[in-house]
Each structure stands twice: as C-alpha cells, then as structure tokens.
Amino acid sequence: MMLMIHPDPLTQQRALLHLQEVLEFIAPERKASYQRALGECPHLVETESDPLKFLQFEQYNSWSAAERLVTYWNKRQEWFGDRAFLPMNLSGQGALSEDDVNYMASGLELMMITTGNIVIYDRTLTKDTVEDSVRIRMRFFFLQKLIDPCLQIGKGPRVFIRGFSINLARTRVNHETRILIEQAFPIPKIEEVHLAYIREKHQTLWEYIVPFGLQQIAGLASQFKVHNCDSVEELAESFERYNISRSSLPVALGGYYNDNVNFVRFLLDNGYPAAKLGDSLASNKSRNNPRKRTQDHLNNLVDNFISRAPELPNLEDSEPLGLRKYLQSLLKTNSDPPTPRQVEHSTEDPNYIQPITGDGTYLAVPLALPSDEDFVSEYQCALRQHIEYFEATKDDTTSSARGRNKPIVLGQVGIRCRHCAHLPRQLRCKAATYYPTKLDRIYQTALNLARIHLMDACQDIPLKYRQQLRELCTCKSFMGTGKEYWSDAAQLCDVVEDQDMLRFR
Structure with missing residues (x-):
C-alpha cells in the first residue's frame, strides 16, 4: 500500500508554489500542452488535473509531480487533439466526441467502475471493429474517474477481466494504458489483475488449455490471479477470498451489481444525455449487441433516469442538510x-x-x-x-x-x-x-x-x-x-x- 502524506494547509501551499517554480524550468516544447491548458481552460487544470493531487501522489516531490503533470496534458492532447481542453465527460460536447460516447454507452466494450478502485472489464462483449484510439480514449476517461478513489485508499486499481484472447490491437491499447498509469496519472500501479473464466459446455481446445496455462504462470506474479470456474457462483466465491463483495460484481460474474441499471446511472452521472438512452439501446439491437438487452432492460434504464428526477436539488437550496x-x-x-x-x-x-x-x-x-x-x-x-x-x-x-x-x-x-x-x-x-x-x-x-x-x-x-x-x-x-x-x-x-x-x- 502506498503511504499518502497529508501535510497541513500551509505546507501544501508552499508545495504548490514550489511546483510552479519547478514548472518554469521545464522546456517550453515539453510543457506546451500544459501551458495551453492554463491559457484556455484553467478551471480544468484545477479540477481534472489538480496539482495538489499530483503532489500528494509523488509524496510532495515537486520535480516528479511536475513531470507527471506535464505528461498528463501531453498525453491528453495526443489522444484527444483540440478536444483535450474540453471537460472530461460523456455529454458528447466535451473531450470525448459523440462517436466515442456512443461507443462507450453501447456496452459493446463493457468497462465499469463498480466500487472504489474496482474495475470490471468484460472482454466477452468486445468487438474488434473499433479503432485503437477510441479504446484508448475510453481508458483515459476511466483512469480520470479512478484518481480520487485510488488516492483516498492509497491503492491502485483492482481489475477484473472476464474472457481472454491474444490480439495485437488489444496489446497496443494495453501498452498505452500502462504508460498512462505509470507516467501520466496520479494513480498507483494496478494492485491486482484477476482473469475470470467460466467453463462452457462446448469449448475449443484453445479455450480449454489457455486458462490452465495462465493459472500456472500466474503463480509467478502475486498481483496476477486466474479464476477458472465451472459456474458464476463458484467464481463469486473465489473472489470473496480477495475481499471482493458480490455487490461489487456484475451478474455475469456472480454478483448483484446490475449493469443494466448501475451502468446507466454511471453514464447519467457523467453527463450522458438522458434523451439519447433509448436511441442508443435501439441501435445496439440493430447491431446484434452481445449483451442482448430486452425491452425490460430498456425500461429499467429509462425508469432509472425518471426515478432520479425528484432527487435533483433546488439550485438555490444546495446547502447540506443534517x-x-x-x-x-x-x-x-x-x-x-x-x-x-x-x-x-x-x-x-x-x-x-x-x-x-x-x-x-x-x-x-x-x-x-x-x-x-x-x-x-x-x-x-x-x-x-x-x-x-x-x-x-x-x-x-x-x-x-x-x-x-x-x-x-x-x-x-x-x-x-x-x-x-x-x-x-x-x-x-x-x-x-x-x-x-x-x-x-x-x-x-x-x-x-x-x-x-x-x-x-x-x-x-x-x-x-x-x-x-x-x-x-x-x-x-x-x-x-x-x-x-x-x-x-x-x-x-x-x-x-x-x-x-x-x-x-
């Protein structure tokens, strides 16, 4: 576990001033993206790349924090272009384009943050018809959402992946994701990776052998776990040994987390237009979405939005109540x-x-x-x-x-x-x-x-x-x-x- 230092406000202020002094020594071409962000969207620099969080992650080493902060904005502009200086949300008007948002909302590559630093990635739903850049932008967005929970608990993400296949495109995406974590984001390295398999009745020889091979290899890396189970019930029980509650796992992995409702809540909380929910799901059906959502699922999603309406606060009365x-x-x-x-x-x-x-x-x-x-x-x-x-x-x-x-x-x-x-x-x-x-x-x-x-x-x-x-x-x-x-x-x-x-x- 990474020890997080939380000094007093005066020390934090001094650290921020020292960070600004250090940034002056970085070559202009190296910090061009960061300087542009300061000029065009200073509010995003403060909210989405809070310098204090970068300092906190680097144990208040200003030089390391400055390098990571500059790399963050370089990578953000590399993958988002001019949209990098727009908010990181799912409105379609932010850093993610409308096509990016539609792909994420489709669930064809289901990635979810269920609880804290737990990330669920269901590869059995993934189709290889989308560009690598779209997947990397999606990973960037999820890493953005992991900053606060990972810093709060002082641990890196715990990733649970269902299904596995060797694919060159995914290898490139995974390599870039690793660079983002190691060099750009104030996030500790991935704490654990769990590969989950459910044995099917009709498996190819490859599908049968690979999990066993990985299971042997996994013994060499403590952060790498393989779960090769006969049922989702057995799978959920094996996760419980790693303190993963069923409320953090989707139904496909033996848990109670209903992605047909909770995933849409995640979309709405991050600015996804509620009016597009129905259209998005309808287009999924026309593309034979492997999630096979039924009309009942659609009703669940729309009902979830409707049920949120009475919860919206009066803008003039937002004071916390006790x-x-x-x-x-x-x-x-x-x-x-x-x-x-x-x-x-x-x-x-x-x-x-x-x-x-x-x-x-x-x-x-x-x-x-x-x-x-x-x-x-x-x-x-x-x-x-x-x-x-x-x-x-x-x-x-x-x-x-x-x-x-x-x-x-x-x-x-x-x-x-x-x-x-x-x-x-x-x-x-x-x-x-x-x-x-x-x-x-x-x-x-x-x-x-x-x-x-x-x-x-x-x-x-x-x-x-x-x-x-x-x-x-x-x-x-x-x-x-x-x-x-x-x-x-x-x-x-x-x-x-x-x-x-x-x-x-």
Missing part, C-alpha cells in the same frame, strides 16, 4: 415523530388514509413527517403520505420480496403501501411491499413502489391520490436533498440498520 435541521423543523411544528406500535389516525387529518385495522392502531409507522415539506419536493411529500414502515410477520417470512436474494426475517422492517396493507398478502397487487436492506435504499425502493404500485397497479388507492402522484411526478419543480433526507427521517422514526436488514430500534 439531522439537526430536521429536528429543528419538527420542533417548530410542536409535533414529535411517530413511534412504532402507537400510530393512530384522526379523520380530521387532511392527509388521513384508512388504517389497516378497525381500531386504527397497528404495528407500523407512516413515513410522512411534519418536516417533509421543508426538505423535499411536493411530489416526495405526497408520496411519503402513502407509505409506511412495518414489521414483517410470520406470514411475511414465507413470501419473496422483489429484488431479494435472502429470506425475510421475523421483525424485519420493510415499507409498504398503506392503502392495501389490510389485505392478505396474496391479494395485494404487485410491488406493494419492499424490504430495503440499508437506510440509503429506502428512497429508491419508495420511488419504485410509487411508479409500479401506487400509480399503476394498486386497486385500493383513491383515484384522486393516484392522479395527484401522476401529476406531481411529471412536474419539474424540485426541492430537497432526495435520499439523504429519507435516510435521516427513517432514523427519526426509530428505524435502524441491523446487519443486512432494517429493524425498529
């Missing part, structure tokens, strides 16, 4: 958050919803809080009034919930529609109940419940509420912090994380 502010808001209303097992409704309440038992008392807690209107959008305020936390009963433990791989546990807290909660479990419409495993997942599961159940499937929600949710969902007035507030508000209702589930405190 539990203290929520509590202050509650105190202003002279109202305490509801407590488990003691929830009653009054018919005089304008937000009254029929309780699930005759006496109005039940083992559940409504999500709605008096502070909602101060911190989230009008749509989210309305949605929270139709959902409640509840404890799983013995009957619930015999059911299977959407998206879960583990059985429901007695007393586990989930969320459900308040309108049909009085019905036997078997008579409720789809998506009426979810069991998020973490506090920060309540927000997303609630949006899923709204979209699939409340606004479509539920037969018990009054029509006026259904129409209200539909209208507010399409409204573009946003306010609040999204899932952060939902997580904090859950704690005010005594919902806590307990290992891989939620429970009442």
